[in-house]
Amino acid sequence: MHQSINNDFLQKAIGTPVRRLDALDKASGRAKYIADMKFDGLLYARMIRSSRARARLLHVAVPALPEGYYYISSNDIPEGGENRLYMITNDWRVFAEDTVRYIGETIGLLVGPDRNVLRDLEREIKISYEDLEPAFTIDEGLAVKGGPIHGEDNIFAEYNLKKGDPDSIFSGSYRIVEDEILTGFQEHAYMEPQGMVGEYKNGKYVITASCQCPYYMRKAVAGILAVDQEDIVVSQAITGGAFGGKEHFPDVIAGPLVVAVHVIRKPVQIVFDRHEDISFTAKRHPSRTRFRTAIDENNRIVGMDIDIAINGGGYQSCSHIVLQRAMFSVNSVYDLPNIRIRGRAVATNTFPSDAFRGFGAPQGIFACEMHMSHLARALEMDDAEFKQQYFVQTGGTTVTNGMIHEEVKLPEMLEKVLESSGYIEKNRLYAGEGAAKAVGISFYNHGGGFTGDGEKEIIKARVRVSRDQNHKVTIYVSNVEMGQGFQTTACKVAAKVLGIPLQDVFFQNPDTSVVPNSGPTVASRSMMIVGKLVERAARQLKNSWNDQGAVDAEEDYVQPPGIEWNSTTFQGDAYPAFGWGICAVEVAVDPATAEVETKGIWTVHDIGVPIDDLIVHGQVHGGVIQALGYGSLEKLEVKNGAFLQNTFADYIIPTTMDFPAVESDLVENPYEYGPFGAKGMGELVFDGAAAAYAAAVQKAVDRDICSIPVNPELIMKLRQA
Amino acid sequence: MQQITFILNGEKQVVSADPSSRLLDILRDTLGLTAVKEGCGEGECGACSVLKDGKLVNSCIVPMGSVDGAEITTLEGLRDTAEGENIISAYADSGAVQCGFCTPGMVMAAAALLRENPEPDEQEIREALSGNLCRCTGYNLLVKGVTLASERGKEKGIWQ
Amino acid sequence: MAVSYVPATFEEAVRIRRETGAVPVAGGTDLMVRYRSPAGTLPDFPWPVMFISGLKEMKGLFLEGAELVIKAGTELAVIEHSEIVHPVLREAVRQMAAPALRNLGTLSGNICNASPAGDAVCVLYALGAEVELTSSSRMRRMPIEHFITGPGRTVLKDDELMTAVRIPLHSDSASFYRKVGTRKANALSKLSCTGFITVTENRIVDMRLALGAVGPMVVRSAELESQCIGMDLNQFSNFKPDLRKQYAELVTPIDDQRSTAEYRKETTLNLIDEFFMLIEKELS
Numbered sequence A: 001m002h003q004s005i006n007n008d009f010l011q012k013a014i015g016t017p018v019r020r021l022d023a024l025d026k027a028s029g030r031a032k033y034i035a036d037m038k039f040d041g042l043l044y045a046r047m048i049r050s051s052r053a054r055a056r057l058l059h060v061a062v063p064a065l066p067e068g069y070y071y072i073s074s075n076d077i078p079e080g081g082e083n084r085l086y087m088i089t090n091d092w093r094v095f096a097e098d099t100v101r102y103i104g105e106t107i108g109l110l111v112g113p114d115r116n117v118l119r120d121l122e123r124e125i126k127i128s129y130e131d132l133e134p135a136f137t138i139d140e141g142l143a144v145k146g147g148p149i150h151g152e153d154n155i156f157a158e159y160n161l162k163k164g165d166p167d168s169i170f171s172g173s174y175r176i177v178e179d180e181i182l183t184g185f186q187e188h189a190y191m192e193p194q195g196m197v198g199e200y201k202n203g204k205y206v207i208t209a210s211c212q213c214p215y216y217m218r219k220a221v222a223g224i225l226a227v228d229q230e231d232i233v234v235s236q237a238i239t240g241g242a243f244g245g246k247e248h249f250p251d252v253i254a255g256p257l258v259v260a261v262h263v264i265r266k267p268v269q270i271v272f273d274r275h276e277d278i279s280f281t282a283k284r285h286p287s288r289t290r291f292r293t294a295i296d297e298n299n300r301i302v303g304m305d306i307d308i309a310i311n312g313g314g315y316q317s318c319s320h321i322v323l324q325r326a327m328f329s330v331n332s333v334y335d336l337p338n339i340r341i342r343g344r345a346v347a348t349n350t351f352p353s354d355a356f357r358g359f360g361a362p363q364g365i366f367a368c369e370m371h372m373s374h375l376a377r378a379l380e381m382d383d384a385e386f387k388q389q390y391f392v393q394t395g396g397t398t399v400t401n402g403m404i405h406e407e408v409k410l411p412e413m414l415e416k417v418l419e420s421s422g423y424i425e426k427n428r429l430y431a432g433e434g435a436a437k438a439v440g441i442s443f444y445n446h447g448g449g450f451t452g453d454g455e456k457e458i459i460k461a462r463v464r465v466s467r468d469q470n471h472k473v474t475i476y477v478s479n480v481e482m483g484q485g486f487q488t489t490a491c492k493v494a495a496k497v498l499g500i501p502l503q504d505v506f507f508q509n510p511d512t513s514v515v516p517n518s519g520p521t522v523a524s525r526s527m528m529i530v531g532k533l534v535e536r537a538a539r540q541l542k543n544s545w546n547d548q549g550a551v552d553a554e555e556d557y558v559q560p561p562g563i564e565w566n567s568t569t570f571q572g573d574a575y576p577a578f579g580w581g582i583c584a585v586e587v588a589v590d591p592a593t594a595e596v597e598t599k600g601i602w603t604v605h606d607i608g609v610p611i612d613d614l615i616v617h618g619q620v621h622g623g624v625i626q627a628l629g630y631g632s633l634e635k636l637e638v639k640n641g642a643f644l645q646n647t648f649a650d651y652i653i654p655t656t657m658d659f660p661a662v663e664s665d666l667v668e669n670p671y672e673y674g675p676f677g678a679k680g681m682g683e684l685v686f687d688g689a690a691a692a693y694a695a696a697v698q699k700a701v702d703r704d705i706c707s708i709p710v711n712p713e714l715i716m717k718l719r720q721a
Numbered sequence B: 001m002q003q004i005t006f007i008l009n010g011e012k013q014v015v016s017a018d019p020s021s022r023l024l025d026i027l028r029d030t031l032g033l034t035a036v037k038e039g040c041g042e043g044e045c046g047a048c049s050v051l052k053d054g055k056l057v058n059s060c061i062v063p064m065g066s067v068d069g070a071e072i073t074t075l076e077g078l079r080d081t082a083e084g085e086n087i088i089s090a091y092a093d094s095g096a097v098q099c100g101f102c103t104p105g106m107v108m109a110a111a112a113l114l115r116e117n118p119e120p121d122e123q124e125i126r127e128a129l130s131g132n133l134c135r136c137t138g139y140n141l142l143v144k145g146v147t148l149a150s151e152r153g154k155e156k157g158i159w160q
Numbered sequence C: 001m002a003v004s005y006v007p008a009t010f011e012e013a014v015r016i017r018r019e020t021g022a023v024p025v026a027g028g029t030d031l032m033v034r035y036r037s038p039a040g041t042l043p044d045f046p047w048p049v050m051f052i053s054g055l056k057e058m059k060g061l062f063l064e065g066a067e068l069v070i071k072a073g074t075e076l077a078v079i080e081h082s083e084i085v086h087p088v089l090r091e092a093v094r095q096m097a098a099p100a101l102r103n104l105g106t107l108s109g110n111i112c113n114a115s116p117a118g119d120a121v122c123v124l125y126a127l128g129a130e131v132e133l134t135s136s137s138r139m140r141r142m143p144i145e146h147f148i149t150g151p152g153r154t155v156l157k158d159d160e161l162m163t164a165v166r167i168p169l170h171s172d173s174a175s176f177y178r179k180v181g182t183r184k185a186n187a188l189s190k191l192s193c194t195g196f197i198t199v200t201e202n203r204i205v206d207m208r209l210a211l212g213a214v215g216p217m218v219v220r221s222a223e224l225e226s227q228c229i230g231m232d233l234n235q236f237s238n239f240k241p242d243l244r245k246q247y248a249e250l251v252t253p254i255d256d257q258r259s260t261a262e263y264r265k266e267t268t269l270n271l272i273d274e275f276f277m278l279i280e281k282e283l284s
């Protein structure tokens, strides 16, 4: 693409695609990821981990180490420093001390110059344990099997929500339909494994990391060394995919790493190999959602009693916030009366669960969508026909008794999907044929940004946009480019406001010693929240464009008017605005093998206004296929506390051959408080496809589907039942 | 350790290496060719793709003992040729590059395909890329990128 | 650290093999993965190894009499694209792994690996393939089912190399091949099923069925197959339920990280049914 074409968006709509700014460097292999970077005198580290799910740690016997090799453990934490990571919660330890809570918990680091020597030394380390009785499942956690892991009851967090008057409904005489929906672990499977290098430079600890949240990491580790946060500098390396897996988990690597750097004062690298990355990093929370739904004599839903439990694993980390999102999403796009929701995040001895694209919403939405489709089946109605009766409307009420402020375009979107997928005709035809074919559909939304007043009270984003003497503009934010395209879209926003060519706008990977804290790269907030601040800063800059010398413009987050939220009672507007989506999936199930052939995938999304059509469609395709993997292929079982599928040969993510192209469509619905009308979208596009797939298979085999992944083994079992 | 002689990106290379060491490590660590990525080290993801005697292979499972006398092409040897540039820019213009970690391998896989079959259809493209995992793109735009490379390459006479 | 050799000629390879017992690495797609070790470290081979993929003498495939000879070092991709190879074997190879891997892996590696889930192995059982083993002092050949004695176990001697796979030319009236993998491409098998049927004058003259990944070794029963010889449609249809039951007894899969015993058994029997339907079609 010529530069002039790359600037078409200046005259045309902002969504007019450009060639991404990072595309050539990456495609030509010039881009340096952390494992590609050179550091003088680099040492390598191997993590020494617990092989027991729950045990007393009795003794670590380290062999005599050759010159230049180190074993680093909690004993090396300097005086005044704490053996804990300041993550969202502070319970995750840097190094295990007297007990271990999960297989893979960090016990020590082995550091030295030669990786072959390290590998041999690692084998000589002998760790003795006294095993304790572990709890692995939600039920075992709730039953406090083996005694409490956390508190007295293994409950990391419990919340209760009420909308309307559910008590009166469930004491009445309505027909009650019960349901239980399960979702499993999911591995992020970013293609670049976790990795970072720590150095000691000019009195500061510098961490160069593949990560989403440089400021999170700084905060997480400063206390370990008892230094100020400013003494830790985090610089983001080009990041080869993240999906939430590089939101908090890198802190768990950075903690031991800074201790090693503190002791050794030389650059130290930790890069996981794939086996380590699958076996010993955080996963999506498994969930179990139970419904009791009251139906009146007109076959209308009059109330729902919902109980969600998620498996948080050995440490809490952000499980309580994931739980909140799951609860807030568990009515999907429906405005239902008389709702009671109880949610619990449960401690177990599996690897701690953490952030993953959607952050609880995929679990909540999958549960809701499947339950609603089960109700439709029970009432002998079509899913789409049944569900659309309950579509929330503008001014409608959410499960937190907040209000939907924006225009809801679901009916228009539904029309589009019905048309593009041929949903009605195909389903009629296939039902008549009795063939194992069907089209499934799902509806979903995703609130952009942090829950409630989190942006205002906790994050307080600040951005800076500067213009130098040569009229080149640089955007300073702490949000990272990790594949989603933010570098390019942020630059487009500034260029469009300023009316200058894209090549005059720069966005470097953030370094906490350079950029202000505009918050983490999470929660679909980068464009909607931070992009808005970039837009405002650029406008400010435009006013002083003709000033002499360099000019800076800074902007701080301001909450949109009319948003009410009580963070103690969880009442009010949990999110200022939502992205909306509908997905249809057509499948054919093989009669002999129960293998599923996906024939077509159609989506329509309302994401406000796309800042770049191509980037947005890229997100849709990627998110939908990742969700279809979650819904169909990605089985991740725990056996005696360890993940059973721990290589790419066994943890099965989609290839080019597993799904056809996604036909992705958009409706425009500008959001007043987003840049050029944009809303969040990065997670939305993940939220619904698993349910559409499951609903399609459900229809094709005429059995209720209550869990994912819907693999041939499950289908075979259902068919036999 | 053994002297292993091979042609790397058109030039003779002699390295002293254990024959069981992985080609991937020699390329990345000894020779500094970091366009070749390690995504899995077990032949599953294709991030480490290179051409060996013109054929696409996973360098993470190729022992140096199998490289003696062979001709190895990495992305470094391809990216500045008309052939390489064409594929790289076609991916870039198609929106096929997101996090980029899989992309070097995808370029090599496309190059191997287009040399044998300059006008592949969608199914052939999908088959040719089936050993290269990408978690970001859902593959749609990668497939489009290869189609674009095929069209432009034909115009430019790259495979004549 | 394991000692490793890179023989320059086949003679040197058999000599090293005799003197050191070094384990041959052909494509390395099994061995380099099984003994892989973190980035920047050497694979963790527990024995001396020798790299034989450079040996030109070990490559190529050709017809010899009533046999197709595939030399041991021939890459899977070459087999996949060769017109002289039985279409079912080509199809099975085409469905293995992905293009890059097929440029490395060999048929002999698939056999010597002796995994019951080896895709080509299942077809080779059905085709009645023989393997040729050569040491510095002798050469022997034997049917593949005698060569493989258990999961990961073969009768290969410490001084021998596999030099060729010999496949009798086979003409059938119809064939059946189905691999059920963990996904649509680049997938290991949960199970596989190969069937051949030859019919003359509405009677079965040859029937073969091989089942992969449903027991410690590929399952093929000469006894059950021979019972079908000479049957016409009626006879076969009457015999079918009993035959199915007898096959069901031979299908003894396990639960593992890729699938469940229940699924493997059920699906294999469903595929057997499909094959039987094909036989009936050929007979009518």
Ligand SMILES: Cc1cc2nc3c(=O)[nH]c(=O)nc-3n(C[C@H](O)[C@H](O)[C@H](O)COP(=O)(O)OP(=O)(O)OC[C@H]3O[C@@H](n4cnc5c(N)ncnc54)[C@H](O)[C@@H]3O)c2cc1C
Pocket: B042, B043, B044, C023, C024, C025, C026, C027, C028, C029, C030, C031, C032, C033, C072, C073, C095, C096, C097, C098, C101, C104, C105, C106, C107, C108, C109, C110, C111, C112, C113, C117, C118, C119, C120, C156, C160, C161, C162, C163, C186, C187, C188, C189
């Ligand atoms: C990503 C991936 C996907 C795969 N997919 C499939 C699949 O779909 N189906 C499938 O069946 N397999 C699959 N495999 C397994 C493997 O690729 C095959 O088994 C392949 O045929 C092995 O051949 P090789 O030459 O690479 O074996 P190697 O690793 O070189 O050797 C395997 C074994 O054979 C022995 N051996 C090799 N050659 C000789 C010889 N000439 N004489 C004596 N012994 C010898 C070796 O000593 C070793 O024990 C896959 C592997 C990977 C990494």
Ligand code: FES
Pocket: B037, B038, B039, B040, B041, B042, B043, B044, B045, B046, B047, B048, B049, B058, B059, B060, B061
């Ligand atoms: S790194 Fe070689 S295939 Fe993944």
Ligand code: FES
Pocket: A191, A240, A241, A483, B096, B097, B098, B099, B100, B101, B102, B103, B133, B134, B135, B136, B137
């Ligand atoms: S672009 Fe990220 S893995 Fe392909």
